[in-house]
Amino acid sequence: MAELATRTLPLAGAHGGSAGVRLTPAAPAERLSLRARAEDVAALSQSLGLDLPTKPKTSASASGRTALWLGPDEWLVIAEGAGSSSSDLKAACASSGVLHSAVDVSHRNTAILVEGPGSAAAINAGCPQDLSLKSFPVGACTRTIFGKVEIVLLRTGEESFRVEVWRSFSDYAFGLLAEGARDAVL
Amino acid sequence: MSASVKNVGAFRIKGAGRLTPARTARFTFDGKSYTAMEGDTVASALLAHGVHLVGRSFKYHRPRGILTAGPEEPNALLDVSRDAARRQPNVRATVQEVFDGAKISSQNRWPSLSFDVGAVNNLFSPFFAAGFYYKTFMWPRQAWTKVYEPFIRRAAGLGVAPTEEDPDRYANRFAHCDVLIAGAGVAGLTAALSAASTGAEVILVDEQPEVGGALHFDTSTTIDGQDGYDWAQDTAAKLRAMPNVRVLTRTTAFGYYNHGFLGLAERVSDHLDRPGRDVPRERLWQVRAKRVIIATGSIERHMVFANNDRPGIMLASAVRTFLNHYGVAVGRNVGVYTAHDSAYEAAFDLKRAGVHIAAIVDCRDRPGEAVLAEARALGIDVLTGHSVTDTAGRLRIRSMTVARNGNFDIRKIEVDSLIVSAGWTPSVHLFSQSRGKLRWDEANRRFLPDTYAQDCVSVGGCNGTDDVAEAIDEAIAAGGGRVAVHGESRFNWTGGMIGAAEGAGPDTTVKAFIDFQHDVTAKDIRLAVREGMHSIEHIKRFTTNGMASDQGKLSNMHGLAIAAEMLDRPIPQVGLTTFRAPYTPVTYGTLVAHSRGELFDPARKTPMHELEAAEGAAFEDVGNWKRAWYFPRRGEDMATAVNRECRTVRDVAGVFDASTLGKIEVVGPDAAQFLNLLYTNAWDTLQPGKCRYGIMTREDGFIYDDGVVGRLAEDRFYVTTTTGGAPRVLHHMEDYLQTEFPHLRVWLTSTTEQWAVIAVQGPKAREIIRPFVEGVDISNETFPHMSVAECEVMGVPARLFRMSFTGELGFEVNVPADYGPTVWKAIWERTKGMGGCLYGTEAMHVLRAEKGYIIVGQDTDGTVTPDDAGLGWAVSKKKTDFVGIRGLKRPDLMREGRKQLVGLVTNRPSDVLEEGAQIVADPNQPKPMTMLGHVTSAYWSENCGRSIAMALVAGGRARIGQTLYVPMKDRTIAVEVTDTVFFDKDGGRIHG
C-alpha cells in the first residue's frame, strides 16, 4: 500500500466574524449517533463514563466526551482531543451489553465555534429559538433550524456556542453565521 | 457658510420646531437643488422651500401635494436614489429622512411635473370611472398587446422599478420577549415603563425616527409637568438604559401573525449620509412575544368635498407636525375646513407663529366651546354650519368656495393652503391582523377593538381612549407594573364625520376624493353600489378603494360610510374590509434578508468537489447538490466528452463520485423485519456480506424510491436511496417506524454525509482498486457481484461494495468523508495510468440506460408500479405485508394495457428522441391524437453506435417489435419498440 489517507476538513481555511463574534472551524472530532430505549440508558451511561441526559435540551460532559440530548431515544456523543476514536466510543457502547444503535457520524458533521458577546445574536440571524441565558443556559443543546439548514446547537459558555452541521451544509452555515456576526450589534 | 433660516427654506419659522440648523444636507428634487436641516423628512424640507406639488395622481394625473406627515401618506410618493443602483421608487416623502446627496424625483408625469401630458386623462375621466379596467380589458384580444399594455397601463401607475441589482445588505434577527409594545406615543411609552418595571423583557417599537407619536405635533399636552415631547425623549432614554428593554425606532410592526408572532421592519441606514459597509439597509425582526400591547394611536381623516385633492390641502395633524416639529409653515394664508375640534389647534399654532388664518370653516353647528373661545381670543374667523364646496387652483390651491349648509349663497376665500380634518380613525390594523373582532362605536362613528383572539391589549388612541389621563391609566394597567405618570391636555377634542360632506352628496357629480392614491371618488363608490356591488369586499375590488399601497388608511371609513348610505344599511352591517399585513409596504430586500447570492440556498458539495473542479468538471444541480456532470478535455464539447467517457468506462474503467446517494443505516434486531415492511423485496433471506436492489412503494403501490441495500451484519443494514430522495425516504421510514411499527426494535440514522463514495466501474476496476484495499479478498470468487464488506482502504476503515449501475464490473469504495479527497486522488491517479477516465452524471445516465436501469423520478413519475417498470421480480410473493401490498392489488393497477416501460429505437439511428415526447400508433389520425405514452429517457449511445430511448407505453411489452410514431413539431419519427436492454443483453460483463 502506497500511502495513508489523511483528513481534509470541510471548512479548512474558513474564517469570518466581526468585532463582536469570532467564528472558528472546530478541530476534528469523533461523533456517534446513539439510540437506545429508556431502560438501557443507565447501562450505556456507565459504559460511556457519562450520564446520558434524559431531560430535553440538556447535555452532559465527562473526560472529553459530551452527550447531547437530541430526542427521547437519541443522543449525539462527541469526543474531542487526540486519542479519541469513534471505534472506542462504539466499543464502549457495545460493552454495555444492552440493546442500542451506535452509528459513526464523525465525518457527517463538522462544527463551527461561535464566540463573543454577539454570538447569540449572530445565531439568531437564522435560528428561531430563544437563546437568552434564561431559556438556553450554558450546557443547553438542541437540534434546530438555521436559515435553510438543520444544525445542532450547544451552548458551551455564556458567550460561546458550538454549531454542529452536516458537512455539505457547512459552507452555508458558516456564511450565514458570518452575515449574522456582521449584524450582531451589541 | 453656516446655515441660516433663509437657505433652509423661506417657510421656516424662526424659533419654531425642534430641528437645529447645526447640520444641513443638500438634495435635489426633479433636478433642482435644496438644503434641508438634519432631521428633516423630504416632505418637511420641500415644504420649507414652499414646494407643495410633488406628484401626479395614479389615474387622472391630477397634481398632488403632501397630505400627511406620516406613513399613511397617499400622495407624496417619490423616487429616492443614492446612486444608480440604490434607487427606490414609491418612497413616502413623509417618512424618508433627507440624507446628503439624495437625488429625489417625482413620478408618473411626462414630460414634467407641472406640465403632464397624461393629465388629459382628467378630461376623459368619465371614461375612467370605477370598473373601467374590468370592463375595458376584456376584448378584442389584440388590444392587449397593442393598446392596453403599452398605453393605458403605462399611463396609470406609480414609480419605476430599478433595473440594477440591489447592492445593499439586509439582515434578519429572530427575537423573543415577554411584552412587545407597538407604538411609542404617550400610551406606548407608559406601557413600556410599566411592563419594564416588572422585570419583563420588553421590546418597544416605533416607526418614526424618534419616540413621541402624536406628541410630535400636540404641544397642548404636558406629562409629569413636562412638555409632552420632551417627556417622551426622557422616557425613551430611561427605557434604553434598562437591560430588559430594547427600543427600536424607525421600525414598523408591519404584521401580527399567529401565536404572538410579529414582523418588524427596521430602517437601519436609509437616513444616513454614508452608511458603513457592515450596516444593513434594513433589518427584519421576527419576534415571538408572549404578550403584545398595541399602542398605535389613530390616523386623521380628510374631508370629502369637491376638488379636495389640490396641492396645499393638508391634514391638520400634518400641518402641526410640520410647524411644531420641523419649524415649517405650510403657507402664509391658510384656511381650515373641519368637522373636528383638533383642526382648530393647527390654526392656533399657525396664528401664534405669525401665519394668517383666512377662516375656519366648520361644518358643525356647535363645535367645542373651548376651541371657539380660543379662536375668538386669537381673532380667527370661525364659520360654523358652513362647508367648503369647491376649491380652485391649478398646481396649488388658490381659493376655497364656502357656503352656509343648505344654502346656495357662496363666497370665495383666497387661501394658499387648506387644513382639513374629519376626525380620527383608531389604528386597529394590528389588532385586526391578530384576528381580533371589532365593534362599532356609534357615538363616535368608529370601529374599536372588542374581542381579542390573542394575548394582546390595545391602549390609548387605537382603543378609542382619547383622554390622555385615561390613556395613561390604561397603559399602566396593560403593562402590569406600578408606575406613576400624570398627563393632561388643554383641550378635549370632540366631533368628526365619515363620508361625503356638503356639496359632494349623491345628487352631485363632483370629484370628491376618498382614496387619493388610487383616484377613487365618492361618486365611484356610489356607482359600484348602483352596479350591484353590495358587499364592501366587492365595492373595494370594483373601485380599488383602499387597494393602493397605503391600504386605505385615510379612505376606508369614508368609503364605507358612503356605501352604507347608498345601501341604506347601518355601517356595521356593511362591514369593514379585512386588514392585511403588511401595515406599510416592506421592501423585498427586508423580507429576503440574508437569503441572496450564495446564501440563497445551500450549495451542497461532495468531499471531492474541489478536486473534480480542478479536473475541469462541469457541474449540474441535483436538488441542492452540485454533481460533476462531465469532464470535458481541451477542445471537447459536452457530447464529445460524454461519448468518450461512456466508451472508456466500457473499454477500461471510469471513476465516478457517488457520494450524494442517500444512505441510511438501519440497526437493530428487527432491522430485516422492518425493511421487509418498507420494501417490496424480502430481506430476511439476504445474507450478511451481500446486497440486493430494493424497491420502495407507497401504500398506493407506486414506486417511491429504489436503491441497493447491503447487509453488514445480522442487525445492521446499509440502505442507499436516490440522491434527491434521501430526506423524504428517511422521513417516510421514520413515519412508519414511529407510528405504525413502534414495536420493532430498530433505529435509523442518516449516513449520507458520513461517507465519500468513489465508484470504479469497468473491466479494469478490480485491478485499479486492488492495491488500496486491505482486509478483504476482492477476487470474483470470494467477492462476487452484489457483495459488501467492511475493510480498510489506504489505512482507513471503509465499506466496499461490489455493485454496478453501468453493467460493468464495478466497485463502490466508501471511506469516511474527510478521507475522500486523498483516496479519490490515489484511485484516480492509478485509473489514469491505466487509460481510464473520470465520468460524470451524464455518462452515468447513458451507461445505465444502455442497460435499461431505471432512474426513479425520470423513468417513473409516481404512477408507475414495479411491474410497469419491468421490475415485478422485485416484489415478494411470499410476504403477507409490506407498504404497498394492498395498493398493488387495486383493479386499476392490475388491469391490462397499463403503461409499461419499454425500449425504443429510432428507424434512423442518428435520431435522438426528445424526453417527454408523446408516442402514437397512427401519425395520420385526426387531432387530438390518442397518446400511447411518452419518452422518459433518450440518449445517443456511443457504445451501441445509435440512439437509444426508454418510454412508458400503454401495453408496452406486448408491443415489442411494433413500429410506433413520435410526432414532433417539424416531422414524425418512426420508432421500434424493444426491450429495455440495449447493451450486453446477456449481462455477462457485470460478473467479470
Place this chain on the structure above:
Amino acid sequence: MLLIHCPYCEEDRSELEFRWAGEAHIARPENMAGITDEEFAEFFFLRNNEKGLTYERWRHIHGCGRFFNAARDTVTDKFLMTYKAGLPKQPVPGVSATEKAVETCEQTEGDAR
C-alpha cells in the same frame, strides 16, 4: 408562523422546526393485504378535512425528530393540545362541535359586525 408545543421537548417551538403530517388517528389496517377496495379507499384516500377542531399529526423534524398528535382549530389556528404518538385521541375540554356559523367568503372576510 405557528408556535407548537412539542410533547417530547416539552417546549413551545417555532413552526419552522416542524413538518405537518396529515390527519391523525388513521390506523393502518392489521390485515392490510386482506381489506376491500372500499376499506383501502377509506384508509388511504379519504380525509375529513374538518373545519374547526381537527386532529392532525406533526413531526418535530428539525428538533427531536418525533411524530406527535395535535388538536388544532382550523378556523383560529389555535393548538388546543398536543400529545405523544400512540396515545388515543384526546378529548379537548370545552370543545366539541365545530363552528358552522360562517360559510361564505364574504362573511369570513368582512369580519367586523
